[in-house]
Amino acid sequence: MPERYELEVANENERLDKFIAEKISTLSRTRIKELVKDNHILVNGVNEKVSYKVQQDDHIVVDVPALKPLSIDPENIPLDIVYEDEDVIVVNKPQGMVVHPSAGHPDHTLVNALLFHTKDLAASPEGFRPGIVHRIDKDTSGLLMIAKNAQARECLEEQLAHKTNKRLYLAIVHGNFGENSGLVDAPIGRDHFNRKKMAVTETGKNAVTHFTVLEQFQNYSLIQCQLETGRTHQIRVHLAYIGHPVAGDPLYGPHHTLKGHGQFLHAAVLGFNHPKTNQWLEFKVDPPKIFTQKLTELRETK
Template sequence: MSNKYQLVIHDEKGRIDKVLANAIPSLSRSRIQELLHDQNILVNQKIVKSSYKVQKNDLITVIVPKLKPLALVPEDIPLDIVYEDQDVIVVNKPQGMVVHPAAGHPDHTLVNALLFHTKNLAKSPEGFRPGIVHRIDKDTSGLLMVAKNALARESLEKQLATKTNKRLYLAIVHGNFSEKQGTIEAPIGRDHYNRKKMAVVANGKEAITHFTVLEQFQNYSLLRCQLETGRTHQIRVHLAYIGHPVAGDPLYGPHHTLKGNGQFLHAQVLGFRQPTTGKWLEFAVKPPRIFLQRLAELREKSD
């Protein structure tokens, strides 16, 4: 079964995704964009893009398919495994892959791929996150550490809590900087006006991000960011907060930005102590091709 909505445009103006988000509070703007992409929203019985601007007397039909029930199913999806031993797996997650099943993303996730790769994943108290001790966003690429047993989960989670692990990100951001480095210390919590977003809020959780300016271009900069804490969307929220949103960020950035497959944010370096031996392990991976292409174009324009 699917839910179906129909509405006629009277005085509303603007992009269809924004108009529908205001008209149907139960649907987020990102969910509406997914429905548009899947051709489940019609205007006068015709398919339109999310950039379509509504016209008076438009008849809009919205079909919302029923979400699939969550189930942990192994899927034969290729994985870029950087390191693996009896306790941990370090994987280079591609841009566009969700880390674990959730409402709206019941399958084709990193967890589905890991379940096909190995039967040894630490159990998760949440149920649908076996092995997962930290996450990166769907459209953020890069390194994740995965626990294969309870001992490894406890060790890796403790390292995250005590801030003794190492996580470095590369980000292409809007604007230029007068300083070479800085620290953003601002609490993060749920956005009071949009529950799908995070924001800097007075009663939020402690969040600290360090950044170093690596290169500057015309209207853009390349940063290295180091997480001291690990809040949801932390780097994206913090950089937008100081006026330098991550390029390509559909949630926190401007519409006029670098063309790509989402935010230009890459988890480049990951370091931690091996749970059994205590040996320090550190790994680094290159950003995806689209990231390197846009970086090369920015350098060329700045010469």
């Protein structure tokens, strides 16, 4: 059911989201941010930013719409669970699996599999991505962290926002490097000519990718990438931008490339502070067989 709260400010002078979170314990600051974005929170009849400092005698109205009912069918799809407790799940997503349902992928997703595995997944405002706090592309394999409750979701999302978690990727890319490491700092936004693609653009959002060269072959290299931000297709866009597109990438790479099932990109390492204990957890998984086989072939032709 939708709910309405009316709050009066006595003498506080703090951020709007913090003030509301302290007054309404059922709302996380992440949820408050979403409500502000959708004009469901008004200060004296005005839609203010979450960073707005509340003033004495401010009148705040918070309208909380009912969450959309979850209508995704659980599916008995095997999961490679690396870690699980009452708050989080760490899963090794296979290449070829979409993370959550969308218009083009209504089922057979990671979310469908998670719903069969457990009923304890943090609700999402949209309804179609319970538990999901970050994503990797369909044809990218590797580690994802899943939130099982609202507290875990908020904590994990804050770690992503404040860049305190760890995400390392392995990628086979086109070409060789003259340097051992590098940094790509270039904003990413929607491609002006192809809405299915992202691109480096002046109007895009800040995006930073660090890379280290691990091994070089004939016309290809194995590199490790560390994300500082998490934009859509970030690694794929950044590497194509510097002239080293991910091998096998059908969207950003050349037509002549390594044969596989999409880009050779793997989320190999994931680290974060546990949302309840604050203990640092770090996990590592090997790339899928097709990735390691391709590395063997490249080494043989080195």
